[in-house]
Amino acid sequence: MEERETVDLLQPLWRALVVFRVLTWAFACFGVWTRWDGIVRPSGAVLQMAVMGVWTLISSIGYSRRWGRRNTRLAFVDLAVTVGCMYATLWAQPLLDIRSGASVLTSVWAAGPVLALAISRGRDGGLLGAATISLALLSLRGVDNAAKILSNVQLLLVAGLVVGYAATTMRQAGRRLREAIAAESATAERLRLSRSIHDGVLQVLAQVQRRGTAIGGEAVELARMAAEQEVALRSLMSTRPTVADGDRVDLCGLLLPLATTKVDVVVPAGQVLLPAQTAAELVAAVKEALSNVSKHAGPDARAWVVVEDLDTEVVVSVRDDGVGTTPTRLDQATTEGHLGVSQSIRGRIADLGGTVSVRTAPGEGTEWELKVVTA
CATH class of the missing domain: 3.30.565.10 (Histidine kinase-like ATPase, C-terminal domain)
Structure with missing residues (x-):
């Protein structure tokens, strides 16, 4: 397990996701503060930011650990919680106000699970996350405002595609790197064994072959068997x-x-x-x-x-x-x-x-x- 972790090329993407999650939560809090006077129920907005902050902490810890990165369930739970937080905007703003132009308070923070699914599941995971967040946003804004959220949907789709493609490429590179390391280790061990065999067993077999041929009689058969074993060992040593x-x-x-x-x-x-x-x-x-x-x-x-x-x-x-x-x-x-x-x-x-x-x-x-x- 330790060796596999050392060649996990996706670690930088997971670290970037954690930073993105924290920064976008802070950005969402700043957005609530700047729009404080326009929020109908400020206490609901504070509660929503608190829930988002707790989940940001939990998901960041998970994405910083191996179990969270390798188990895609965390990314799917993140998606479900994020959609729930988007609808939690209704604690602060009536649906009519949101469809009239009031902001969905999750803001860019809602893109987090899109990136998480893209990293863990590749392109398809990124597109699934982007489609889910886009549908939630459309249901809050209403069909009449579809044109206004088109740019947000496009950004989500592009993020899911690009990050998913990058993650897939890096995962393939990591697998090939592990294979190369394993092959290099096997080659080094084979060379070590080859030196040992050459210095001992092969020299003995060659000596038996020469002496058996020189002695003649029944020793010729022993010489033949020694020659066959020498060839077999040399073949094994050269196998790659x-x-x-x-x-x-x-x-x-x-x-x-x-x-x-x-x-x-x-x-x-x-x-x-x-x-x-x-x-x-x-x-x-x-x-x-x-x-x-x-x-x-x-x-x-x-x-x-x-x-x-x-x-x-x-x-x-x-x-x-x-x-x-x-x-x-x-x-x-x-x-x-x-x-x-x-x-x-x-x-x-x-x-x-x-x-x-x-x-x-x-x-x-x-x-x-x-x-x-x-x-």
Whole structure:
């Protein structure tokens, strides 16, 4: 909770609202004092200012606390109390006088809940607050005076829109800042663990691999297992967060875990962002291509997965040094009912609006090139 509070960019808006509430209450009191002689029931005006002062104190305390800022109920209660205070002008002035031009004593103070709802609920909250206050003002002034209060209504609507938009933007910025802080913390911890693993576990595994290969016999199997674990650990150390911006993910973070002792994954230093669904389908196609390498390229075949970011499109190449085949044989496999190539690779990429090309020949391995647009 403490970390979330430190990156709450809405705090300045809440503090400004508290200051606005206090200043506008003082302004309303000053307005009563300047119009004292024109008020029919001065005691009613004093009572109304006292109620407004008490509520200003309560709401200001609430908006200064985390529970008041995070719980929108306070803003809705503020709206209801403010409307009640607007009608409390009837304690001081008859309705006929108000419709004849006498002031509604809440004055600018009535805009407080509009700003509170805009901050807590964004644009829609600001518009709801502005509409509610405007309707209350219209009911007091009367339909015949609608033109006279038009400027007040416009100001309320503009305030709700502008503050609501600003609050939404700042809330999104705060969320992204928290994500960035979390990613930075995770990266720092991963680097610390990587140094520890590199200085200890990886060196031991490399030593076991070398010694096992040199000794021969049953130790060769131990060397092979040590090599696999070394690759798995290095892959884990290089893995990075995949969620980057909303529903866009880092393709590299999804492909790096595919590395094994026989598969090398080469990616750009920076993130390659794609829509989550596009990235998932592209990774599935790469896995199918690697599966074909395992099944058909030969027991000693190695594979390479290479990612290229060309701004408008992403190219993923899956190449192996296996026995290879012929394009005709690939087409024949499809007609025989083997749909791995036609559906799991070509079909997936085609559904994404991308293209697939394959280069292969007997004894020269196979290379798949998968292209998808980045938008």
